Amino acid sequence: xxxxxxxxxxxxxxxxxxxxxxxxxxxxxxxxxxxxxxxxxxxxxxxxxxxxxxxxxxxxxxxxxxxxxxxxxxxxxxxxxxxxxxxxxxxxxxxxxxxxxxxxxxxxxxxxxxxxxxxxxxxxxxxxxxxxxxxxxxxxxxxxxxxxxxxxxxxxxxxxxxxxxxxxxxxxxxxxxxxxxxxxxxxxxxxxxxxxxxxxxxxxxxxxxxxxxxxxxxxxxxxxxxxxxxxxxxxxxxxxxxxxxxxxxxxxxxxxxxxxxxxxxxxxxxxxxxxxxxxxxxxxxxxxxxxxxxxxxxxxxxxxxxxxxxxxxxxxxxxxxxxxxxxxxxxxxxxxxxxxxxxxxxxxxxxxxxxxxxxxxxxxxxxxxxxxxxxxxxxxxxxxxxxxxxxxxxxxxxxxxxxxxxxxxxxxxxxxxxxxxxxxxxxxxxxxxxxxxxxxxxxxxxxxxxxxxxxxxxxxxxxxxxxxxxxxxxxxxxxxxxxxxxxxxxxxxxxxxxxxxxxxxxxxxxxxxxxxxxxxxxxxxxxxxxxxxxxxxxxxxxxx
Numbered sequence: 137x138x139x140x141x142x143x144x145x146x147x148x149x150x151x152x153x154x155x156x157x158x159x160x161x162x163x164x165x166x167x168x169x170x171x172x173x174x175x176x177x178x179x180x181x182x183x184x185x186x187x188x189x190x191x192x193x194x195x196x197x198x199x200x201x202x203x204x205x206x207x208x209x210x211x212x213x214x215x216x217x218x219x220x221x222x223x224x225x226x227x228x229x230x231x232x233x234x235x236x237x238x239x240x241x242x243x244x245x246x247x248x249x250x251x252x253x254x255x256x257x258x259x260x261x262x263x264x265x266x267x268x269x270x271x272x273x274x275x276x277x278x279x280x281x282x283x284x285x286x287x288x289x290x291x292x293x294x295x296x297x298x299x300x301x302x303x304x305x306x307x308x309x310x311x312x313x314x315x316x317x318x319x320x321x322x323x324x325x326x327x328x329x330x331x332x333x334x335x336x337x338x339x340x341x342x343x344x345x346x347x348x349x350x351x352x353x354x355x356x357x358x359x360x361x362x363x364x365x366x367x368x369x370x371x372x373x374x375x376x377x378x379x380x381x382x383x384x385x386x387x388x389x390x391x392x393x394x395x396x397x398x399x400x401x402x403x404x405x406x407x408x409x410x411x412x413x414x415x416x417x418x419x420x421x422x423x424x425x426x427x428x429x430x431x432x433x434x435x436x437x438x439x440x441x442x443x444x445x446x447x448x449x450x451x452x453x454x455x456x457x458x459x460x461x462x463x464x465x466x467x468x469x470x471x472x473x474x475x476x477x478x479x480x481x482x483x484x485x486x487x488x489x490x491x492x493x494x495x496x497x498x499x500x501x502x503x504x505x506x507x508x509x510x511x512x513x514x515x516x517x518x519x520x521x522x523x524x525x526x527x528x529x530x531x532x533x534x535x536x537x538x539x540x541x542x543x544x545x546x547x548x549x550x551x552x553x554x555x556x557x558x559x560x561x562x563x564x565x566x567x568x569x570x571x572x573x574x575x576x577x578x579x580x581x582x583x584x585x586x587x588x589x590x591x592x593x594x595x596x597x598x599x600x601x602x603x604x605x606x607x608x609x610x611x612x613x614x615x616x617x618x619x620x621x622x623x624x625x626x627x628x629x630x631x632x633x634x635x636x637x638x639x640x641x642x643x644x645x646x647x648x649x650x651x652x653x654x655x656x657x658x659x660x661x662x663x664x665x666x667x668x669x670x671x672x673x674x675x676x677x678x679x680x
Contacts, residue, residue, distance in 0.1 A: 160189040162478045166471050170194030175355045175362065175441070175462035176204050177471070180381035182389070182455045183479050190382055196352040196461065198362055208352040209337055209378050210459040211344065211366070212444045213437025216377035218387075218404060218421035219329060219340075220306050221259045223313045223321070225400045225420070226328055232316050235259075235403075242312045245286055253295045255312065258305035259420040260408035264291035265304040268373065270664030274605040276621050281307045281373040289602050292666045296411040299418060299552040302664075307373055322375070333390045335383040342375040344368050351378070354441025357464035365441035365463050376439065384457035388448045391433075405433055410552060412572050417548050436468060443468055452480050497535060500525065502563045506633055507578040513637075514666070515644050516566075516578050529642055529663055533558065584635040591616070593655055594636075594647055598670040600660075607670060609658075618645070 163179060170176030176194015180187065192204040227233050233242070235256035240246050246253075249264075257263035266288050268281045275284065285304045292300055310321040317324045322340040330338045341348065345368055356365035367376075394401045407424055408416045417424050422433045437444035443460040445468035456475050460466045476482070497503060500520045507516045517528035525541055526532045530550030533541035542557045543550075555571040564580040591611035599606045608619040612629060616638050620626035630638035636647040647658045657671040 159183075159478050160191075163189055163191060163475060164193075166474050167191075167193040170462075172201065172203060173198070175352075175460070177458055177460035177462075177466070178204055178206055178208055178210075178352075178381045179459075179471075179475075180206070180385050180457045181475060181479070182385050182453075184453045187382070187385065194462070196350075198353075198355065204352055204461070205350075206382060207337060207350055207380055208459075209348060209350050209380055210352050210444065210461060211354065211372075211376045211439045211442040212379050212384070212459065213376075213439040213442055214303075215379075215384070215435050215437035215444050215446055216340075217306050218435060219325060219377055220309050220313070220321075221404055221421035222329060222396060222400050223325055224255065224259060224309055225403050226396065227313065227316050228403075229397050229399045233312070239263075239308060239312070242315050243308060246308070247286070247289055249291050251291070251295050255309070256408075256420075257295045258309045258312075260416070260418060261299050261301050261305060262296050262408060262410065263302060263305045264293040264295050264298070264300065265302050265308075266290075266292055266666075266668075267300075267302045267664040268304045268307060270662055271603060272371065273626070274600070274603040274620060275370070276605075276623075278370050279604075280370055282311060284603075287602050287604065290667065290669075294411075299408070299410070299416050299548055301549055303373060310374070325377075329396075333386055333395060335379070335386050338377065338379040338383045338387075340375055340377050344372050344376055348378060352459075352461040354439070354461050355463065356441045357462075367440045372439070379459075381457040381459050384446050384459075385455050388446065388455045388457075392448065392450065414552065414554075414571070417553060423548070438463075445469065445472055447472060449476070452476075454479050497523070497525070497538060503541075503560060506581040506639070507566055508581060508634075508637075510577045510579055513646060514661075515639075516568075517642075581633045581637070582635070584632060586632060586635075590635075596655075596675040597673045598657060599673050600668055600670045602668060606673070616645075 160181070163181070167177055167179070170193035172195055174194050175198070176192070178192045179189060181189035190206045192206050192208060194204050196202045196204045196208050228235060233255060235254065237255050239253045239255060239258065240248070253263045253265070265285065268284045271284045285307060313324055314321050320342070322342055325340045344366070353364060354366040355362045390396060391401050391404060403420055404422055405419050405424065408418055410416065422435055425432045425434065432447055432449055434445070434447035441461055441463040443463065443466045445458045447456050449455065454476065456472050458468050458471055460468065500523070503525055504518045504520050507518070508514070509516070519526050519528050521532060524532050527550060531543050531547040533543055535541050536557070539560045540557060544555055547553060557569050559567040559569065561567055566578040568576045568578065594616065595609050595611050597606060597608050605621055610617045610619070615629060615631040617627055617629050628640055630640045630643070630645060633639045636649070638645045643662045645658050645660055648656050650656050655672060657669060659667045659669055661667055
């Protein structure tokens with residue numbers, strides 16, 4: 137893992153023309169990879185109160201050979217979260233809602249999960265709601281994100297217990313803004329945010345198929361050639377914010393100068409706090425990163441071929457916006473690092489947690505593999521990475537000795553950034569001790585060689601009422617295949633990792649049996665969804 141270490145907030149003079157300087161020319165080599173025959177990026181930079189760079193590299197439309205220009209408009213992906221959070225906070229400032237309000241006060245159709253989900257839980261990714269993007273593979277037709285969310289009868293976790301990045305919370309937050317304000321989110325954001333701040337090229341579109349002037353098309357490179365790659369209709373979750381890199385700097389300046397009010401700026405930048413008192417490195421729609429003497433407020437965005445990054449740096453009075461229309465190898469963080477170095481003369485190094493340690497592990501393979509939590513069967517996969525142990529989908533670990541490894545800095549997306557320690561009690565048993573003293577036990581997956589008859593018992597047709605989806609399970613060599621909703625192009629192969637558990641990447645399917653050992657269904661999990669229940673409808677011939 138490479139951790140981005142930043143420095144916070146910029147002072148940009150609204151409407152100030154770009155002031156070219158010697159440093160701005162140093163941005164060009166960073167984007168020299170973008171040509172007239174490839175997608176590229178636009179970049180805007182403000183430094184010490186001046187707009188010092190406003191550049192464009194590459195093509196906006198490869199079919200018509202239209203180049204990108206500094207005013208090209210992009211789908212900014214998850215950068216929109218800070219706009220959604222600001223809209224909610226404006227209503228809080230108006231006295232029309234409170235962050236502590238139960239979401240069901242405004243959306244009574246949301247299921248009662250037995251725990252209160254507050255408006256603040258939505259904005260801080262601590263609601264426990266399953267991320268709707270992880271549900272898409274199960275859907276048919278034009279099922280909207282809101283409908284998928286409202287069908288869910290379970291949570292990933294108790295609200296406030298964990299940080300788990302969830303786009304679902306922000307879908308509900310937009311709906312709440314619309315219901316409380318009595319207008320659409322597009323209209324509310326236009327009047328109260330974009331027009332109020334002079335962001336003339338920024339707007340929310342509920343239909344990404346509409347004609348958008350000066351839009352850059354999104355691309356990805358597949359099989360050696362560029363292909364259009366944009367999220368449309370249900371895949372975009374009800375709509376998107378479109379903007380330019382220059383407009384995004386106006387937004388940064390507005391938050392720095394508190395033009396939307398002190399409450400909005402303060403709450404966006406205030407670290408969220410879990411039920412156990414742990415402070416997160418996430419506010420409301422913004423990541424908060426800090427080193428020993430610097431910090432940054434930032435967020436990235438990704439929507440198929442569109443990639444975005446917006447960051448603020450106050451000690452250096454530096455602000456950077458990068459918008460790209462290439463999903464192939466576009467490392468916005470690396471680009472931004474070089475721009476930071478260009479303007480500050482400081483070369484930010486990788487965090488210590490990512491550097492090789494002096495302690496050698498004699499047999500790394502005995503410390504890697506798939507483990508399951510003894511209490512709830514949640515998976516933990518450890519992999520070898522350049523002589524170190526890394527959690528798959530999580531952080532690299534620092535060895536304390538041959539049997540103990542720690543995660544001192546945390547990664548927000550994994551266990552809410554917990555500073556935990558792993559203790560190998562044996563090659564097959566692990567204890568994980570969290571920062572608050574809780575200890576969890578994990579056991580290594582127990583490989584099982586299935587007989588033909590054992591595989592037949594698992595095959596058949598299964599249904600999830602929550603997802604309105606059916607899955608056909610068939611036996612293949614070394615595992616199972618699952619076919620979604622009778623679609624021939626939605627077939628996935630899973631390998632056996634235990635008698636009743638099968639895996640594909642970070643996806644786990646675990647079969648459930650009754651007291652007599654008969655298969656009754658299975659639970660589906662991935663990093664975005666936990667334990668979605670499928671019930672058996674029928675068996676294949678010979679299944680029992």
